[in-house]
Amino acid sequence: MDRNGGQLLVASLLALGARKSFGVPGESYLAVLDALHDTGGRLDYILCRNEGGAAFMAAAYGKLTGQPGICFVTRGPGATNASIGVHTAMQDSAPMILFVGQVGTDMKGREAFQEVDYRAVFGTMAKWAVEIDQVERIPEILSRAWTLAVSGRPGPVVIALPEDMLTSLTAAAPLSGPVEIAEAAPSAPAMRRLRQMLDGAERPVILYGGCNWAEGSMAAVQRFAEASDIPVVSVFRYQDQYDNGSPTFCGEAGVGMVPSVRDLLREADVILAVNNRFGANPTDGYTLFAVPQPRQRIVHVHGSDLAPGKVYRPALGIQAGPQPFPETLRAREPGRSGGAQWSADRRAAREKGFDLPDLPSPVDMGKVTAHLNAVLPDDVILTNGAGNFTVWPNKFFRFGAKARLLAPQSGAMGYGVPAAVAARVAHPGRTVVCFAGDGDFQMNCQELATALQHGAQPIILLVNNGIYGTIRAHQERHYPERVSGTTMVNPDFVALARSYGFHAERVESTADFPAAFERARASKTGALLDLVVSPEALTPRQTLSQMRKAALSAKETA
Ligand SMILES: Cc1ncc(C[n+]2csc(CCOP(=O)(O)OP(=O)(O)O)c2C)c(N)n1
Ligand SMILES: [Mg+2]
Numbered sequence: 001m002d003r004n005g006g007q008l009l010v011a012s013l014l015a016l017g018a019r020k021s022f023g024v025p026g027e028s029y030l031a032v033l034d035a036l037h038d039t040g041g042r043l044d045y046i047l048c049r050n051e052g053g054a055a056f057m058a059a060a061y062g063k064l065t066g067q068p069g070i071c072f073v074t075r076g077p078g079a080t081n082a083s084i085g086v087h088t089a090m091q092d093s094a095p096m097i098l099f100v101g102q103v104g105t106d107m108k109g110r111e112a113f114q115e116v117d118y119r120a121v122f123g124t125m126a127k128w129a130v131e132i133d134q135v136e137r138i139p140e141i142l143s144r145a146w147t148l149a150v151s152g153r154p155g156p157v158v159i160a161l162p163e164d165m166l167t168s169l170t171a172a173a174p175l176s177g178p179v180e181i182a183e184a185a186p187s188a189p190a191m192r193r194l195r196q197m198l199d200g201a202e203r204p205v206i207l208y209g210g211c212n213w214a215e216g217s218m219a220a221v222q223r224f225a226e227a228s229d230i231p232v233v234s235v236f237r238y239q240d241q242y243d244n245g246s247p248t249f250c251g252e253a254g255v256g257m258v259p260s261v262r263d264l265l266r267e268a269d270v271i272l273a274v275n276n277r278f279g280a281n282p283t284d285g286y287t288l289f290a291v292p293q294p295r296q297r298i299v300h301v302h303g304s305d306l307a308p309g310k311v312y313r314p315a316l317g318i319q320a321g322p323q324p325f326p327e328t329l330r331a332r333e334p335g336r337s338g339g340a341q342w343s344a345d346r347r348a349a350r351e352k353g354f355d356l357p358d359l360p361s362p363v364d365m366g367k368v369t370a371h372l373n374a375v376l377p378d379d380v381i382l383t384n385g386a387g388n389f390t391v392w393p394n395k396f397f398r399f400g401a402k403a404r405l406l407a408p409q410s411g412a413m414g415y416g417v418p419a420a421v422a423a424r425v426a427h428p429g430r431t432v433v434c435f436a437g438d439g440d441f442q443m444n445c446q447e448l449a450t451a452l453q454h455g456a457q458p459i460i461l462l463v464n465n466g467i468y469g470t471i472r473a474h475q476e477r478h479y480p481e482r483v484s485g486t487t488m489v490n491p492d493f494v495a496l497a498r499s500y501g502f503h504a505e506r507v508e509s510t511a512d513f514p515a516a517f518e519r520a521r522a523s524k525t526g527a528l529l530d531l532v533v534s535p536e537a538l539t540p541r542q543t544l545s546q547m548r549k550a551a552l553s554a555k556e557t558a
Contacts, residue, residue, distance in 0.1 A: 003174075005135040005166035006031030007038070009099075011174035012142045014043055018070050020425055022046045022057040024081075026074020028101020028114070031166040046425055046454050051078045053418040053447040055085020055098060059156070060383070060406045060419035063094035063211045064426050068149040068157075075101045075114035079121070084412055086125050089156040091410040093210050093277065095149040096156040098126075104164040105133060122158040131160040135168040139175045147179050152304035153277070154212050183303055183321025190318045191328055194272070194299055197316065198228070198332055201270035201297075203342055207253065208242065209235035209276025212303075213322050215401065220326035221274065222246050222401075227331035230272075231343040233261055236281035237394060240382075240405035244398040250343070251350045253282035254394065255411070260349035262288065265296070267342070270315075274301045275322040278311045279409065286311070301325050354396065361537035364510045365389070365463060368531070369396040371514055372433070378402045380431045383419040385444075386411045387437030388470045388538050389463035396540070414443025420458035421451045431521070432458040438490055439468045448500035448526075457502060457526020459517075462493055465535045473538055473547055480551040497528035506530040 003011070009032060013021075023045060025033060036045050048054035051073040058069030069089070073082045079100045089096040103112040122129035128148050132141050145157040186194075198204055206225055218241055225232050225248040232242055236254035243249065251261045265271065265288050276282065283289055289296055289312055297315035300308035308317030318325070356366040369392045379402040382393045390407065399405060406419040420434035441462055451457040472486040497504035503523035507516045507530065520527035536543045 002169040002171055004031050004169055005138060005161070006033075006035040008135065008138045008170060008172060008174055009142065009161070009166070010035035010039060010043055012139050013070065014039065015175040015177055016142065016146050017067060017178045018043055020044050020046060020061060021070035021072060022048055022054040022061070022422070023072030024048050024051045024054055024074065024078060026078050026101050028075045028103075028163055029072060029099070029161055029166060032072060032099070032161070045072070046450060046456075048418075048450045049446040050444065051081035052084050052414065053444045053450065055082035056088065056412075056415050056418035056444065057422035057425070058096050058098070059085045059089035059092065059094050060415070060422040061426055062089060062096045062149070062154070063092055063406060064381070064404060064423060066095065066150070066212055068095040068097045068146060069422070071096065071098045073098065073100055075103065076116045077114060079116055079118065083122070083125065084414075086122060086156045086158060088408045088410045088412050088415060090125060090127070091279070092408060093153050093155055093212070095154040097145055097149055098156060098158045100158060100160050102131060102160040102162040105162045106164065108162070118158055118160040126158045127155040129158040129160075131162065132165055133162065135165050135170045136172040139172060143175055143179065147181065150179070151181050153302065153307055183323050184319050185324035186301070186318050186320040186328055190316070193316055194318065195330070197270050197297060197299060198272070203268050204230050204270045204272060205264055205268040206230055206232045206272045206274065207235065207265070207276055207282065208232070208274045209238045209282070210322060211238065211241070213241045213275070217323045217326045218242055219401070220329065222248070224326065224329040224331055229340050229343065231264060231346060233264060235276045236279065236409055237405060237407040238276075239394070240399040240403055242399075243401040245400060247347065250346050252394065253284075255281055256391065256395070257284055258350070258353055260346045260353070264343070264346045265289075268296050270297045270299065272299050272301070274325065275303070277307060281409070356540050359537040359540070360543060361534035362508050362510075363513060363531040363533050365392045365531070365533060365537070366396065366540060367510050368392070368461070368513050371517070373398055375517070376433065377431050380433060381406065381420075381423045381427065382433050382435065383407065383416045383423060383458070384435040385416040385437070385440040386413040386470070387440045387463075387468070388473065389435055389437045389440070391540060392463070393435045413437075413440045416440060417444045417460065418447050420460070421447055421454075421456050424451070424456035424458055425454065428456070434458050434460045436460055436462050437469065438462060438464045438466065438488060438493075441493075445496065448497065448502060451526060452501045459520045459526065460497070460528040462528060462530050463533050464490065464493065464530050465533045465538070466490060467535045469535065469538045472535070473544065476544060476548040477551050480548045480555065493528065493530040501525050503527040504530065506532065508532045
């Protein structure tokens with residue numbers, strides 16, 4: 001039976017196990033849309049309002065489920081809108097496949113209408129960027145793309161689909177089953193060497209990252225860390241993968257790294273780094289460890305052979321995935337660590353960090369977050385984009401073993417709302433709470449329509465301070481009293497959310513929050529709470545005025 005390229009593509013995606021996709025339509029891939037029609041929703045197409053939102057949803061879906069998030073967008077304008085999701089999936093090491101329409105092969109290379117050279121544009125942003133020129137090769141390239149997206153260091157793949165290729169007929173058979181990949185397991189000699197190094201260590205630390213953990217394998221890391229008395233630190237925005245209630249958990253090596261985490265990594269003698277990459281945030285801008293030869297002995301365990309040795313020469317590199325590796329860990333003898341007191345001090349410092357002063361704000365986000373910690377279910381999913389407000393879900397929420405955080409390592413504003421919609425698509429029964437700044441929210445608030453259309457509405461907590469707070473803070477520190485480009489005139493967020501069918505309320509005091517939150521949770525339509533927050537309360541411990549004053553007096557003394 002002959003099929004066209006669109007049908008072959010959709011049949012192959014179904015065989016691989018894809019059930020959800022996110023996209024914005026375009027005339028460049030009508031054959032795919034037509035084939036989706038035939039699936040009767042078996043491959044669901046979540047119709048989004050902007051390709052940036054669609055690509056963020058796919059990136060978040062991949063991060064949450066471990067299956068590639070599938071995204072369909074049109075040529076040039078659609079593809080360039082979607083690029084933010086590709087970049088974010090790459091920095092997050094999250095599996096994703098972006099399908100992009102392409103001009104017909106008869107026009108290519110002429111700068112035809114909406115033409116883009118996808119290999120050139122996405123070549124350095126994605127794990128792989130490819131164009132399918134022959135319809136028969138759709139199954140081969142899809143199989144390779146899916147395998148690449150989920151294996152080694154997971155990440156995004158971009159596939160361009162020339163229009164005439166999609167409408168060509170072929171007798172080629174679609175793929176017939178999913179891709180199954182057994183992760184690399186560590187060798188016995190490598191584990192013996194690791195054992196020697198840990199036995200000889202006085203101040204070992206476990207640093208982990210990545211989103212492709214299984215619950216059982218992280219539980220094995222936790223058992224090992226607890227039995228061996230080794231402190232555990234997460235890289236930027238992966239603190240949800242470890243039970244924060246474990247006495248071994250010492251915090252997140254992320255933006256705004258607290259001194260106790262910085263000291264822990266700086267003073268460590270052996271760092272067992274598992275499934276993470278050494279980006280700028282966990283290394284405090286590449287200052288914590290000497291490049292390329294750190295004083296700390298780094299054992300870098302990663303499923304990709306390209307990870308160990310990137311930036312830092314490891315004392316030992318082990319190619320092993322986050323599933324098989326922890327199962328092979330055997331606890332050190334108790335009391336082996338000479339640094340038990342040292343790590344206990346760091347943990348105590350983390351705990352102290354939860355004591356916050358009252359914030360100078362109508363709604364005090366410290367108290368709001370403490371309330372949420374108490375009332376949210378164990379398997380809650382939190383999401384956020386970028387801005388100072390992220391300190392609340394990222395630094396002040398305690399993630400249990402089942403709670404998840406969808407937050408971009410790329411620091412992309414606008415991720416939180418689409419990620420929350422994707423989380424509701426993936427897990428309709430779970431509570432999903434999006435923290436959004438007023439600037440952050442407005443990057444993708446049009447996706448409330450996507451949420452409405454697909455019955456995938458989250459609860460949105462809008463931290464409304466009227467400013468692009470992060471940038472204002474930098475501004476006051478470097479150019480005090482010279483406000484430029486950081487004050488917003490905002491819409492009526494309550495009216496906006498209601499127009500999308502959401503329950504919405506403005507919350508003007510901390511005392512009003514618990515009841516408003518209960519109404520939000522009870523709402524079947526999703527909810528937005530517009531939280532009135534003072535721009536002064538931009539950080540948990542320093543006000544905007546204090547930043548400005550400190551910068552002015554530093555200028556005077558200079
Ligand atoms: C897509 C994107 N554009 C711009 C930035 C730069 N940026 C980082 S934080 C920020 C301000 C965020 O403002 P808001 O969401 O209101 O949060 P607040 O800092 O006020 O809490 C900006 C503009 C970014 N990270 N991502
Ligand atoms: Mg703001």
